[in-house]
Each structure stands twice: as C-alpha cells, then as structure tokens.
Amino acid sequence: EELNQKYKDQNNKFEELKRKYNDQNDSFEKFKQNYKDQKENFEELKRKRDEQIVALEILKQKCKDQDDDFEELKQKYKEQIGDLEDLKQQKEYFELQYKKSEQQLKEKTSQIKSLKQKNKELEEEASK
Numbered sequence: 001e002e003l004n005q006k007y008k009d010q011n012n013k014f015e016e017l018k019r020k021y022n023d024q025n026d027s028f029e030k031f032k033q034n035y036k037d038q039k040e041n042f043e044e045l046k047r048k049r050d051e052q053i054v055a056l057e058i059l060k061q062k063c064k065d066q067d068d069d070f071e072e073l074k075q076k077y078k079e080q081i082g083d084l085e086d087l088k089q090q091k092e093y094f095e096l097q098y099k100k101s102e103q104q105l106k107e108k109t110s111q112i113k114s115l116k117q118k119n120k121e122l123e124e125e126a127s128k
Helices: 002-126
Strands: none
Touching: none
16 A cells, blocks of 8 residues: 555656646747747848848939939039020120121111212202
C-alpha cells in the first residue's frame, strides 16, 4: 500500500512536471511566433523605409532638376531683359529717325510748294 502511494505521488509529480513542460513548451512556441511576427514586422518596416529613401532620392533629384530649370529660366530672363533694353534703344533711335525724316519731308514738301508757286509765277510772267 505504501509502495502504491509512492507510485501515485511519483506519478502526480511526473504529471505536474509534464504539465509544466507542456506549459513552457507552449510559452516557448508563443515566444517563437512572437519573435517571427516581430521579425516580419521589422522586415516590412525596413522595406517601407527603403522605399521612402528611394522616393526621397527621386524627390531630391526632381528638386535639383527644378533648381537647374529655374537657373536656366533666370538666365533666359536676364537675356530677354537685355534684348528688351536693346529693342527700346532701337525703338528710340528709329522714332528719332522717323521724326527727322518727317521733318525733312515737311521741308521738301514746303520747298516743292514754293517751287511750284515760283514756277507758276514765272509761267504767268513768261506768258505776258
């Protein structure tokens, strides 16, 4: 009977140890799954970060290209301002030339009228 009791006690201890082992094994499996999930999450975050780095590099290049375009446009603007100043000077020159030509035309027209008048007077005098 005592032997039977010892056997039951030993068996109970064994069952208790077996239950603890199974609990620890379950806990370890949960830990492994948690580790695996965290690792996958980390890999996903790393992949997203890498995508963001690539997107950032693309944006930086676009900004650089836009800066280059802006500098080119500024240079063209300066050239056009220079061209505009040249055109203004040319306009002033041609306006001045036009006024001179207009004045000369008036003088020549006046001379022609005067000569016609003189010619008319001479013809009248010659016909007398």
